[in-house]
Amino acid sequence: MSKIKTPQAIRGTQDIFGPDAEAFAFVVETFERVRKLYRFRRVEMPVFEKTEVFSRAIGETTDVVSKEMYSFEDRGGESLTLRPEFTAGIARAFLTNGWQQHAPLKVATHGPLFRYERPQKGRYRQFHQIDAEILGAGEPQADVELLAMADQLLRELGIEGVTLHLNTLGDAHSREVWRRALIEYFAAVRGELSEDSQERLEKNPLRILDSKDPRDRQFVADAPKIDVFLSDEARMFFDAVTSGLDAAGVNWTRAEGLVRGLDYYRHTAFEFIPDEGSAAAAALGSQSTILGGGRYDGLLYSLGGPHTPAVGWAAGIERLAMLVGEKEPTATDVIVVAESDDMIPKAIGALAKFRELGFSADLIASGSPRKRFDKAVKTPASAIVSLRTSVEGVTSNFRGSNPKASEVEAAWNAMRHNI
RNA sequence: GCGAUCGUAGCUCAGUUGGUUAGAGCGCCGGUUUGUGGUACCGGAGGUCGGGGGUUCGAGACCCCUCGAUCGCCCCA
Numbered sequence: 001m002s003k004i005k006t007p008q009a010i011r012g013t014q015d016i017f018g019p020d021a022e023a024f025a026f027v028v029e030t031f032e033r034v035r036k037l038y039r040f041r042r043v044e045m046p047v048f049e050k051t052e053v054f055s056r057a058i059g060e061t062t063d064v065v066s067k068e069m070y071s072f073e074d075r076g077g078e079s080l081t082l083r084p085e086f087t088a089g090i091a092r093a094f095l096t097n098g099w100q101q102h103a104p105l106k107v108a109t110h111g112p113l114f115r116y117e118r119p120q121k122g123r124y125r126q127f128h129q130i131d132a133e134i135l136g137a138g139e140p141q142a143d144v145e146l147l148a149m150a151d152q153l154l155r156e157l158g159i160e161g162v163t164l165h166l167n168t169l170g171d172a173h174s175r176e177v178w179r180r181a182l183i184e185y186f187a188a189v190r191g192e193l194s195e196d197s198q199e200r201l202e203k204n205p206l207r208i209l210d211s212k213d214p215r216d217r218q219f220v221a222d223a224p225k226i227d228v229f230l231s232d233e234a235r236m237f238f239d240a241v242t243s244g245l246d247a248a249g250v251n252w253t254r255a256e257g258l259v260r261g262l263d264y265y266r267h268t269a270f271e272f273i274p275d276e277g278s279a280a281a282a283a284l285g286s287q288s289t290i291l292g293g294g295r296y297d298g299l300l301y302s303l304g305g306p307h308t309p310a311v312g313w314a315a316g317i318e319r320l321a322m323l324v325g326e327k328e329p330t331a332t333d334v335i336v337v338a339e340s341d342d343m344i345p346k347a348i349g350a351l352a353k354f355r356e357l358g359f360s361a362d363l364i365a366s367g368s369p370r371k372r373f374d375k376a377v378k379t380p381a382s383a384i385v386s387l388r389t390s391v392e393g394v395t396s397n398f399r400g401s402n403p404k405a406s407e408v409e410a411a412w413n414a415m416r417h418n419i
Numbered sequence: 420g421c422g423a424u425c426g427u428a429g430c431u432c433a434g435u436u437g438g439u440u441a442g443a444g445c446g447c448c449g450g451u452u453u454g455u456g457g458u459a460c461c462g463g464a465g466g467u468c469g470g471g472g473g474u475u476c477g478a479g480a481c482c483c484c485u486c487g488a489u490c491g492c493c494c495c496a
Binding site: 008011054057058059063064065067068069084085087088113115117118119120121123196199204207212260261262285286287289292314367368370371373374376377378386397399 | 420421447448449450451455456457458486487488489490491492493494495496
C-alpha cells in the first residue's frame with residue numbers, strides 16, 4: 001500500500017486561523033461599518049478578468065504586468081488574469097455596466113487579490129485588501145472624503161503611530177516637466193548613484209526619490225521639487241485637498257518624495273505609513289505602507305472609456321490585522337456537558353433550545369466521562385450546564401456567575417424539565 | 420530573479436567537539452484521586468530528525484543536491 005503524500009499549500013498562500021483570523025474579521029467588520037457611515041456602496045467584483053483589463057490599465061511593458069501577474073489561458077485560448085488589484089476591474093465595470101449614470105459613484109469592496117511575487121513579511125501571493133473608490137468625481141472634495149474615511153477607519157481599528165503622507169503629482173503637464181527635470185538632475189550624478197537607481201533612471205526615474213540606498217539619498221534631498229513645476233490649477237487643487245483635510249481634522253504630512261509608478265496618476269498621491277520607531281513600524285518589517293492610493297484621472301480613458309476623473313485607495317487586510325492586536329474569539333454563552341453517554345440526547349435537546357433562544361452554545365460529550373467537565377471548565381464560556389446520571393437519577397449542575405450566565409440560567413431553569 | 424537564516428512528536432523547542440535504544444513541556448487518549456468539581460499523580464499513543472546522495476567504523480549533527488519556510492533585495496498596480 002503506497003502512502004499518499006499530502007499535497008502542500010501553494011507558495012504564498014495562507015491558512016488563517018485562530019487570533020489572526022479574528023483580527024482579520026475585525027478589520028473587515030470595521031471597514032464595513034465605516035464605509036456605511038460614509039455612504040460608500042458595496043460592490044462585488046469577479047476575481048478574474050481578461051488580462052487586457054490589467055495590462056492596459058497598468059501598462060503593457062512594465063515588470064508588473066510581464067512578471068508579477070497570475071495569468072493563464074482558458075480553454076478558449078483567451079488570456080485571463082487573477083485580479084492583482086481592485087481598481088482596474090471596478091473601472092472596467094463602470095464602463096461596461098453604464099455606471100456613469102450613478103456618477104459620482106462611491107463604492108467599496110474587499111476580497112482576495114493575487115500577485116506572483118516572492119512572499120515575505122506582510123506580502124503574499126494571495127492576499128486581501130479593503131478598497132474604496134470614487135468614480136466620476138473630479139473635485140478635491142472627493143479626495144478629502146476618501147481620506148477622511150481612511151483616517152477614521154484606522155482610528156476605529158485602534159491603530160496608532162501612523163501618519164498620512166501626502167503628495168501631489170500635478171496634472172499631466174506639470175508631471176511631465178518635473179519628470180524631465182528629475183532625469184536631468186540625476187543623470188548629472190549618474191555614476192554616483194546605486195546600480196538600481198542607474199537603471200531606474202531609464203525605466204522609472206521618479207522611483208529614485210524613495211530609494212533606500214544611502215548613495216541615492218544624498219542626492220534626493222536636493223532633487224527638483226514638484227512644487228516648482230505645478231500649474232496654477234494643479235496648485236489650487238492640492239491646496240483645496242489639504243485645507244479640506246485640515247477642516248475634517250485629518251492629520252497629514254507633506255511627502256515630496258512620494259510617487260506613483262504609473263502614468264495615469266494625477267494630482268493626489270498618498271500613503272498611510274507607520275511613524276519611525278513606532279510599534280506599528282516594528283510590526284510590519286520592511287513592508288511599511290498600510291494604506292495607499294491616489295487620483296487616477298487617466299485610467300478609465302486608457303480602458304477605452306471617456307475621460308473620467310476618479311480617486312481611490314486600498315489597504316492590505318493582513319497588514320492591518322497585524323496592527324490591531326490580539327483578538328480573542330468571543331466566549332461561548334453556554335457549554336452543555338453530557339457527563340455520561342445516556343445524557344447525550346438531553347444535552348442535544350438543550351443545545352437546540354439554547355440556540356433557538358439566541359445563545360451561542362456548544363456540546364462536550366466525548367472522551368473520558370470523568371474529564372468532560374474539566375474540558376468545559378477550560379473552554380472560554382459564560383456558563384456551563386452539566387448533565388449526569390447518579391443514584392438519585394438525572395442531576396444537573398449550573399455554573400457561572402456573570403450577567404450572561406444569569407440569562408442562561410433563567411433559560412435553563414425554564415427548559416430543564418422539557419428536554 | 421538574487422541573498423541570508425532555518426527545517427527534530429500535533430504545537431513550542433532541547434539534543435555537548437560526530438558515539439549505545441532521540442528527549443522535555445504543552446496538547447491528545449486512558450486510569451487513579453477529588454465529587455458540585457478549574458486539583459494532583461500514573462500510564463499510553465504519536466518521529467524513516469523535510470527528502471535524496473556523500474564522507475565516516477559510526478551522521479539528527481559534517482559536505483553536496485533538492486524541497487519547503489522565514490526575513491531582506493528587486494518590484495510594488
